[in-house]
Amino acid sequence: MTVRPPAGRLPAPAPTLPAVPPRPTLRDVxxxxxxxxxxxxxxxxxxxxxxxxxxxxxxxxxVAAALGYQVNPIARSLKTSRSETVGVLVPDLTNPLFPPxxxxxxxxxxxxxxxxxxxxxxxxxxxxxxxxxVLQARQVDGFIIASALLDDxxxxxxxxxxxxxxxxxxxxxxxxxxxVAGDDATGIARTVDHLVSLGHRDIAHxxxxxxxxxxxxxxxxxxxxxxxxxxxxxxIVVAEAYSEAAGRDALVDLLEEExxxxxxxxxxxxxxGCYDALEEQGxxxxxxxxxxxxxxxxxxxxxxxxxxxxxxxxxxxxVEAARLLLDRLSxxxxxxxxxxxxxxxxxxxxxxxxxxxx
Amino acid sequence: MTVRPPAGRLPAPAPTLPAVPPRPTLRDVxxxxxxxxxxxxxxxxxxxxxxxxxxxxxxxxxVAAALGYQVNPIARSLKTSRSETVGVLVPDLTNPLFPPxxxxxxxxxxxxxxxxxxxxxxxxxxxxxxxxxVLQARQVDGFIIASALLDDxxxxxxxxxxxxxxxxxxxxxxxxxxxVAGDDATGIARTVDHLVSLGHRDIAHxxxxxxxxxxxxxxxxxxxxxxxxxxxxxxIVVAEAYSEAAGRDALVDLLEEExxxxxxxxxxxxxxGCYDALEEQGxxxxxxxxxxxxxxxxxxxxxxxxxxxxxxxxxxxxVEAARLLLDRLSxxxxxxxxxxxxxxxxxxxxxxxxxxxx
DNA sequence: CGGTGCCTTGCAAACGAGTGCATGCTCAGG
DNA sequence: CCTGAGCATGCACTCGTTTGCAAGGCACCG
Numbered sequence: 039m040t041v042r043p044p045a046g047r048l049p050a051p052a053p054t055l056p057a058v059p060p061r062p063t064l065r066d067v068x069x070x071x072x073x074x075x076x077x078x079x080x081x082x083x084x085x086x087x088x089x090x091x092x093x094x095x096x097x098x099x100x101v102a103a104a105l106g107y108q109v110n111p112i113a114r115s116l117k118t119s120r121s122e123t124v125g126v127l128v129p130d131l132t133n134p135l136f137p138p139x140x141x142x143x144x145x146x147x148x149x150x151x152x153x154x155x156x157x158x159x160x161x162x163x164x165x166x167x168x169x170x171x172v173l174q175a176r177q178v179d180g181f182i183i184a185s186a187l188l189d190d191x192x193x194x195x196x197x198x199x200x201x202x203x204x205x206x207x208x209x210x211x212x213x214x215x216x217x218v219a220g221d222d223a224t225g226i227a228r229t230v231d232h233l234v235s236l237g238h239r240d241i242a243h244x245x246x247x248x249x250x251x252x253x254x255x256x257x258x259x260x261x262x263x264x265x266x267x268x269x270x271x272x273x274i275v276v277a278e279a280y281s282e283a284a285g286r287d288a289l290v291d292l293l294e295e296e297x298x299x300x301x302x303x304x305x306x307x308x309x310x311g312c313y314d315a316l317e318e319q320g321x322x323x324x325x326x327x328x329x330x331x332x333x334x335x336x337x338x339x340x341x342x343x344x345x346x347x348x349x350x351x352x353x354x355x356x357v358e359a360a361r362l363l364l365d366r367l368s369x370x371x372x373x374x375x376x377x378x379x380x381x382x383x384x385x386x387x388x389x390x391x392x393x394x395x396x
Numbered sequence: 397m398t399v400r401p402p403a404g405r406l407p408a409p410a411p412t413l414p415a416v417p418p419r420p421t422l423r424d425v426x427x428x429x430x431x432x433x434x435x436x437x438x439x440x441x442x443x444x445x446x447x448x449x450x451x452x453x454x455x456x457x458x459v460a461a462a463l464g465y466q467v468n469p470i471a472r473s474l475k476t477s478r479s480e481t482v483g484v485l486v487p488d489l490t491n492p493l494f495p496p497x498x499x500x501x502x503x504x505x506x507x508x509x510x511x512x513x514x515x516x517x518x519x520x521x522x523x524x525x526x527x528x529x530v531l532q533a534r535q536v537d538g539f540i541i542a543s544a545l546l547d548d549x550x551x552x553x554x555x556x557x558x559x560x561x562x563x564x565x566x567x568x569x570x571x572x573x574x575x576v577a578g579d580d581a582t583g584i585a586r587t588v589d590h591l592v593s594l595g596h597r598d599i600a601h602x603x604x605x606x607x608x609x610x611x612x613x614x615x616x617x618x619x620x621x622x623x624x625x626x627x628x629x630x631x632i633v634v635a636e637a638y639s640e641a642a643g644r645d646a647l648v649d650l651l652e653e654e655x656x657x658x659x660x661x662x663x664x665x666x667x668x669g670c671y672d673a674l675e676e677q678g679x680x681x682x683x684x685x686x687x688x689x690x691x692x693x694x695x696x697x698x699x700x701x702x703x704x705x706x707x708x709x710x711x712x713x714x715v716e717a718a719r720l721l722l723d724r725l726s727x728x729x730x731x732x733x734x735x736x737x738x739x740x741x742x743x744x745x746x747x748x749x750x751x752x753x754x
Numbered sequence: 755c756g757g758t759g760c761c762t763t764g765c766a767a768a769c770g771a772g773t774g775c776a777t778g779c780t781c782a783g784g
Numbered sequence: 785c786c787t788g789a790g791c792a793t794g795c796a797c798t799c800g801t802t803t804g805c806a807a808g809g810c811a812c813c814g
Contacts, residue, residue, distance in 0.1 A: 112799090
């Protein structure tokens with residue numbers, strides 16, 4: 039006659055590796071504390087604790103601690119259909135702009151017990167959609183999106199379906215969701231002011247891709263700023279991407295006509311590309327041409343020459359985005375908010391008065 | 397008389413937001429296809445598909461596609477106690493060394509349907525332990541750890557409990573788990589060779605923290621290399637951290653005695669700190685002192701002067717670590733493997749022959 | 755002294771999917 | 785024509801929690 043294992047517990051498979059001691063379950067805690075699992079659940083749960091007699095709460099908690107009990111978030115999620123997890127969509131983690139933002143997000147969400155799932159879109163709408171779907175399948179409670187396009191069907195669709203989300207750094211047109219970014223317009227205005235005060239009058243702009251809000255906003259701000267100084271506002275090249283190569287190409291284009299005395303680059307990567315183009319052509323920054331970047335990426339101050347740039351509080355961007363999402367998830371706030379964080383122009387060695395005679 | 401909803405389906409709560417259409421469940425698919433949920437499950441599942449008649453499989457799959465069915469990974473995880481999720485522990489995502497590694501990991505794991513949860517330890521064992529616990533509670537199937545210490549009880553404990561894990565970049569002593577890193581020893585040897593061939597004889601080393609394997613390994617390699625050239629191998633300062641500030645302090649210390657003609661820094665951040673110290677003292681690199689870094693971080697070639705450094709294939713490190721973990725998780729490989737990826741010395745402007753007369 | 759109501763706890767039904775076992779069917783072989 | 789093998793499918797239970805409902809106990813009040 040064979041001995042049958044007690045119903046409900048399968049015999050442990052032959053342990054090939056050092057047996058992982060099975061984690062205690064809520065039932066184990068309940069049994070050990072002499073209560074029903076339901077009671078244990080309530081005692082352990084912050085919100086429902088008041089339903090249980092204090093003495094019982096104490097007993098259950100002690101037992102739980104003694105057994106090293108931890109809730110199984112999977113089981114909980116299945117029941118509550120919330121995962122305490124949020125998805126973060128980033129164009130490319132390898133772009134130095136984003137790690138500080140992501141850390142701001144992670145640090146803030148971690149304090150509220152949330153965990154972050156990140157995915158890279160590489161600026162490809164298809165990859166964005168597929169990653170978005172994967173994260174949704176994983177039941178994330180909400181999204182923080184740093185990869186939005188100006189015209190982004192995916193974002194509209196998600197917003198319409200009521201998916202809790204917050205955009206960071208990049209906005210989408212006609213979309214009524216919360217968003218946090220640096221004050222790009224002011225940053226560009228300060229930049230132009232700075233160059234003009236140095237004596238520059240022939241200033242060009244290398245715009246980021248206009249499919250991205252930062253590209254479009256900074257371009258518009260550039261035009262407005264130049265206009266307000268009574269200067270030509272049409273020396274503009276639109277870069278194909280926020281990359282060094284695109285920045286180089288753009289400046290090469292500009293130099294084919296008459297060279298400007300200063301260039302406002304759409305971001306730091308484009309500015310670095312400008313450095314490359316100048317070096318190729320045997321020109322010097324800032325002696326021949328002044329260059330200004332945007333974002334003040336980590337280590338950008340250590341370039342040759344140190345890049346004048348607009349400092350965007352990247353970490354705080356992440357923190358604020360996370361806060362907005364938490365507000366939304368807790369149901370406190372429903373109405374979308376747009377937060378613009380202040381930026382500051384950091385003047386370094388890449389800007390100087392124009393060559394004499396210009 | 398009140399109408400009772402059919403058992404098992406609660407009435408939808410009054411929708412305040414645009415109602416999110418409830419995702420179809422396996423049961424919905426089964427009903428629509430006219431089969432039992434169990435059959436639908438088997439039809440949809442790669443491994444069990446062969447149990448179902450091909451015609452039925454086709455019908456179920458069609459219906460599933462039409463309904464836009466996606467498995468609920470939460471429910472599946474609860475049943476299978478695997479989450480298709482892995483935890484990645486990193487010292488600090490903001491350190492430019494790590495984003496490429498993380499991307500390598502994410503890209504590789506994504507191909508196998510895994511999702512990544514990252515956490516930052518800030519080199520704090522306590523934070524490491526707490527994050528490790530959080531990720532374990534989330535039922536991650538395994539870990540990839542870039543934050544291991546040379547003497548790391550947490551790693552030992554986890555390994556003993558049989559937690560599937562792979563170390564990347566940093567190793568732990570006496571630990572029998574898979575690990576992938578750059579070939580540090582060879583990298584340092586090439587560095588010393590290069591400096592010696594330039595004519596340097598008085599070469600110092602700024603070691604990273606000896607609590608981390610890279611610090612210890614590179615130090616040992618430095619000693620060995622110097623010894624093999626018949627040179628003094630005791631001009632060494634150990635930095636407190638892999639940071640710019642620590643690098644600066646270390647070089648200041650060195651300069652208080654007789655200045656070496658070249659410095660091998662434990663990594664690029666320490667090398668950048670050396671630049672700071674030189675600037676403070678009015679010294680020039682490479683004219684007065686040559687500096688070499690390690691890792692070849694992104695953008696490090698654009699410093700002033702461009703830093704000679706040892707290129708470590710960071711992305712591939714991540715890819716390889718992910719592969720090793722996948723092998724382990726699939727049960728194909730059980731025996732730990734140590735993979736050292738080849739590194740190359742990239743010579744740039746920060747190294748030159750020593751000042752004449754030295 | 756009985757009734758009423760709260761406070762505390764237990765019961766049981768979910769959440770969505772996977773899986774051992776039983777069952778029913780088809781088909782082949784005797 | 786009957787039996788047995790084997791394939792296809794269904795049944796029912798389970799994973800670990802949460803939660804609406806019910807029931808028990810106690811105290812208080814009339």
